[in-house]
Amino acid sequence: MTAAVLAEGMRKRYGRMNALDGFSLTVLEGTVCGLLGPNGAGKTTAVRALTTLLRFDAGRAEVAGFDVVRQAAEVRYRIGVNGQEAAVDEILTGWDNLVMFGRLYRLTAKAARRRAGELLDQFGLTDAAGKPVKQYSGGMRRRLDLAASLILAPRVLFLDEPTTGLDPGNRNEVWQALRTLVADGTTVLLTTQYLDEADQLADQIAVIDSGRVIAEGTPDELKSKIGGDQVSLVVPNIDDLPKAADLVARATAADAQVEPDTRRISAPVRDRIAALTDVLRVLEDAGIDVADIGLRQPTLDEVFLNLTGHKAAS
Structure with missing residues (x-):
């Protein structure tokens, strides 16, 4: 071409x-x-x-x-x-x-x-x-x-x-x-x-x-430049957020990102299914409820912010 x-x-x-x-x-x-x-x-x-x-x-x-x-x-x-x-x-x-x-x-x-x-x-x-x-x-x-x-x-x-x-x-x-x-x-x-x-x-x-x-x-x-797949979850109780974030970081061996306003925790993973299973297990063992959990790729918004230091204008 x-x-x-x-x-x-x-x-x-x-x-x-x-x-x-x-x-x-x-x-x-x-x-x-x-x-x-x-x-x-x-x-x-x-x-x-x-x-x-x-x-x-x-x-x-x-x-x-x-x-x-x-x-x-x-x-x-x-x-x-x-x-x-x-x-x-x-x-x-x-x-x-x-x-x-x-x-x-x-x-x-x-x-x-x-x-x-x-x-x-x-x-x-x-x-x-x-x-x-x-x-x-x-x-x-x-x-x-x-x-x-x-x-x-x-x-x-x-x-x-x-x-x-x-x-x-x-x-x-x-x-x-x-x-x-x-x-x-x-x-x-x-x-x-x-x-x-x-x-x-x-x-x-x-x-x-x-x-x-x-x-x-x-x-x-x-998207792959900022970490590929991520495990992302929401905890219903904001008081559980710090402990849940620490457990997610240990289970994934990666830095966990926390969004307090939405009570969402995200962390990059390598083995998608194994990481998801490990995170669910450690949270369950700790008695922490999960409102939503899943695997996702970074968005272009996250790529944009990572590369430029700015959020995209809307």
Whole structure:
């Protein structure tokens, strides 16, 4: 597989602040890369630089095989860009919006109408094609906005927090649309503050902080970096919490993490079933009740906090 997006040592400085400080990233064709990071980490700056909207100070980058600086026009012809705010006109119908965008991309009137019809069908909006966009739900509006960014069937699609502000149902609609695009061969670079979104969609995750990538890999690879499987339990009596935590630490031979507000105790384990059995036995022998117990993997939220020292913004 070849790289659809390649960044090497990109730097961008604003006064004394380094927005990008040696940013490097490789995204393979036909995959989804989730770019995660705290506010101000450089995610949007990286996207603007890779999409030719911002000139960076040092380093190099290629998108769809073309140099972002020297061959900017070629790059623009092969990418789609979708920002945090929908760019469609609320007064026009969905059909009219897509035809208008087609004409702005210099398609003929016939070609623009044909492409509008294809995209409305692809995104499940054919029945709403004749309605003004102001009557659309948030998810429908976002899908129309995605459709508009795909007029020229781009090889690479850049999405900057595409589901911000959407309810869970509308987010699922957008997720399904993105899965369809990737199945058809589109490469997606996605910035998001929703870690469950990255977990659901991304083949690869890159965590950016202070303008550079500090960790990358599949969701499971990143989770394994902070301990793999964990035993997690809740005790109903808060007075039992300190003793239970000590017993869990001994049974697992690991540091036990305690969340007093939820009365939850967690500890990393190697042998899943043996550890679970040992923990239950020592708690039962000590007469400590357990309200809930199970095995789980670390979440991306825990990975994010471990790597950056920040909780993800919501």
